[in-house]
Amino acid sequence: MKNQNDMNIIEAMKERRSVRTFDGKGLDSEQEAKLEKAIGESGSPFGGNVSIFLRKFNLREGYKPSTYGMIKGAEDFFLLGIGSDEASALSAGYRFEQVVLKAWQLGLGTCWIAATFKGSDFDKGVEWPDGEELKVICPVGKAEKQSMKEKLTRLTLGSKNRKPFNDLFFYRDFQTAVPEDNRFREALEMLRLAPSSTNSQPWRALVDGHTVHFYYKPKSAASVLDTGIGICHFHETEKFYGHEGHFDKVSSAPVAPDDWKYLVSYQRSK
Ligand SMILES: Cc1cc2nc3c(=O)[nH]c(=O)nc-3n(C[C@H](O)[C@H](O)[C@H](O)COP(=O)(O)O)c2cc1C
Structure with a gap:
């Protein structure tokens, strides 16, 4: 993936793909600041309750979500607290995808992961506002060459294809x-x-x-x-x-x- 600060949003939507294998280096402070800014600028016309945080973790062995896929080499994760109603779910998708596209424009890969994170350490110490709970996490960083596992995940899901x-x-x-x-x-x-x-x-x-x-x-x-x-x-x-x-x-x-x-x-x- 190239670092293309001048990439427009249409190109970002066309070129983005989910990234599950990262370079293991973590974000630098400048990248962190740009992503925090993107979080601050994201918004939604649909209401509901959504909070987004960026956090560092040390997951040496990689992370196997409770759904599917394998995340390797990521240290930095977005955490999304989402309310339980329809407006919150709609807003979470609408709002966080703005951050995902911005990350791609900055040369950084991501992978949405929606699952139940009950009992995980991911949001230890995070105070979610009333009614919100951790429902999505998303690694972010520089993409590394895809692992065999990642290639297989993409193949199984038909990730390259879309319905007509x-x-x-x-x-x-x-x-x-x-x-x-x-x-x-x-x-x-x-x-x-x-x-x-x-x-x-x-x-x-x-x-x-x-x-x-x-x-x-x-x-x-x-x-x-x-x-x-x-x-x-x-x-x-x-x-x-x-x-x-x-x-x-x-x-x-x-x-x-x-x-x-x-x-x-x-x-x-x-
Ligand atoms: C809400 C949501 C949840 C997802 N959950 C997972 C997940 O648990 N594990 C995973 O490996 N990929 C996950 N993905 C990534 C999708 O599999 C991926 O977006 C889809 O296959 C299309 O591929 P692409 O993003 O490369 O275009 C998720 C994507 C979304 C939008």
């Missing part, structure tokens, strides 16, 4: 494909590239005029959080091209196929 655009996004009804020249085409394409737990890609969307309705297909406990990550990519693309808009839960959102759940709608105003 026309299986995820629809136009006016839930059968019609989004036209090639539609105003939201690129923002949805960037959403499609987002990372998700087990690469499950639960996000779905329906475009209607200046509005995009977002849904998710429940796949795991992390599906709302995953969709927040995807919506972050969508909104970053909108902003990159100078568009303005806002998110609302609308009562008139079209009723989707049985197993999709409605989350929120985006209305472009400019």
Whole structure:
């Protein structure tokens, strides 16, 4: 991975991948300061309760999460305290993905890990605000050549692949494909590239005029959080091209196929 301070957010979304093998050197104070700044600048329009901390650990043997994958050579981890409601999960995905993309722009790799960390030492001494608990950790650092284990994890998950655009996004009804020249085409394409737990890609969307309705297909406990990550990519693309808009839960959102759940709608105003 190159250190590319001038890399724009679109390039970062296109090039980012999860990194599980790190160089073992840890972050220097300048990198730490830049990541702390990125945490401070991250935000979400969805409310809820989310706290993000950056902490150093000494995990000599690497770390095997209670879900999947193997993290090697990382000393620095983000810790996310997240409330138990939908708004908190959506905000956690939307907000922390901004930090993940910033890290990539700084030449640093990350890997979202969502699991139960009960009984782990990860948040020893951390005071989470009421209602929040540690639900995500994320190593950060310089990427090292992928280990065989990491290659195998990526292969098993099909991490390089994403579902076809026309299986995820629809136009006016839930059968019609989004036209090639539609105003939201690129923002949805960037959403499609987002990372998700087990690469499950639960996000779905329906475009209607200046509005995009977002849904998710429940796949795991992390599906709302995953969709927040995807919506972050969508909104970053909108902003990159100078568009303005806002998110609302609308009562008139079209009723989707049985197993999709409605989350929120985006209305472009400019
Ligand atoms: C919410 C979330 C949780 C994840 N949990 C894990 C995990 O426990 N272990 C792991 O090795 N990777 C984890 N990942 C990484 C995904 O497997 C990865 O994003 C996906 O396979 C797509 O690959 P990419 O990020 O390289 O594009 C997680 C990703 C997300 C977004």
